[in-house]
Amino acid sequence: xxxxxxxxxxxxxxxxxxxxxxxxxxxxxxxxxxxxxxxxxxxxxxxxxxxxxxxxxxxxxxxxxxxxxxxxxxxxxxxxxxxxxxxxxxxxxxxxxxxxxxxxxxxxxxxxxxxxxxxxxxxxxxxxxxxxxxxxxxxxxxxxxxxxxxxxxxxxxxxxxxxxxxxxxxxxxxxxxxxxxxxxxxxxxxxxxxxxxxxxxxxxxxxxxxxxxxxxxxxxxxxxxxxxxxxxxxxxxxxxxxxxxxxxxxxxxxxxxxxxxxxxxxxxxxxxxxxxxxxxxxxxxxxxxxxxxxxxxxxxxxxxxxxxxxxxxxxxxxxxxxxxxxx
Numbered sequence: 244x245x246x247x248x249x250x251x252x253x254x255x256x257x258x259x260x261x262x263x264x265x266x267x268x269x270x271x272x273x274x275x276x277x278x279x280x281x282x283x284x285x286x287x288x289x290x291x292x293x294x295x296x297x298x299x300x301x302x303x304x305x306x307x308x309x310x311x312x313x314x315x316x317x318x319x320x321x322x323x324x325x326x327x328x329x330x331x332x333x334x335x336x337x338x339x340x341x342x343x344x345x346x347x348x349x350x351x352x353x354x355x356x357x358x359x360x361x362x363x364x365x366x367x368x369x370x371x372x373x374x375x376x377x378x379x380x381x382x383x384x385x386x387x388x389x390x391x392x393x394x395x396x397x398x399x400x401x402x403x404x405x406x407x408x409x410x411x412x413x414x415x416x417x418x419x420x421x422x423x424x425x426x427x428x429x430x431x432x433x434x435x436x437x438x439x440x441x442x443x444x445x446x447x448x449x450x451x452x453x454x455x456x457x458x459x460x461x462x463x464x465x466x467x468x469x470x471x472x473x474x475x476x477x478x479x480x481x482x483x484x485x486x487x488x489x490x491x492x493x494x495x496x497x498x499x500x501x502x503x504x505x506x507x508x509x510x511x512x513x514x515x516x517x518x519x520x521x522x523x524x525x526x527x528x529x530x531x532x533x534x535x536x537x538x539x540x541x542x543x544x545x546x547x548x549x550x551x552x553x554x555x556x557x558x559x560x561x562x563x564x565x566x567x568x569x570x
């Protein structure tokens with residue numbers, strides 16, 4: 244089952260570069276210092292080099308060897324402006340407007356990923372989620388066939404046997420009230436992400452009803468979404484709609500849906516809306532003693548992830564590894 248050692252081993256075989264948009268933040272500097280002591284993930288810090296070095300010295304973190312890129316004197320800025328204008332031509336963006344926008348670290352860092360200078364990006368230590376996601380949507384854009392960006396959380400808890408218990412939950416952070424078709428997309432992306440973390444996905448579409456025990460528009464939505472997902476991913480074990488107890492308890496599943504292969508053993512949970520998802524993962528985190536990693540953004544052409552503004556350096560380090568491993 245999942246451990247960070249597995250992701251590090253993946254990265255050691257194919258080292259990556261990750262952009263940090265908030266180069267002077269002490270939490271970013273501490274995580275970068277840890278990464279620089281390794282050989283599997285190289286940080287790129289955005290900002291004024293003198294300011295970043297002064298902030299590192301003041302905080303006591305060694306960032307010697309870090310790549311620091313300042314939007315104010317980037318030698319490929321003309322190329323970046325040209326590409327930005329092409330990407331935003333439908334909005335009629337002028338070179339002057341592009342330069343002004345690219346002076347912002349969140350847009351500049353996203354363009355470094357778009358240009359292939361970096362493999363991934365992690366922001367949000369001081370930026371809002373919208374300020375991290377918006378540039379990614381505008382510049383990196385969604386994968387072919389995807390219509391939305393979604394998110395999942397990976398929850399990890401040590402078990403008595405010594406293996407970690409690992410679950411995936413979506414969408415807990417981005418899509419407020421996803422449609423049936425959007426839930427199909429969320430489920431497919433979440434199952435793919437779950438596999439990276441050692442989960443063999445058993446997907447449950449959650450509801451207040453189990454296979455018709457309850458009625459209502461929200462029940463129909465989850466039942467229909469589950470059916471559509473089964474049709475799109477015939478080899479993926481899927482059940483829905485399910486109440487949470489039927490999804491995770493073999494005893495309850497034997498009573499409520501005894502013929503289901505997924506019920507009682509689900510490990511990948513699709514919530515009907517952001518209310519249920521956000522509350523659900525936080526209950527698992529706070530009362531179930533799970534470590535929660537995320538939100539992990541899904542559906543983009545390159546990995547971009549968002550930090551909580553209340554994050555600590557350890558969370559930055561962990562999310563950097565997760566983000567780069569998705570590249």
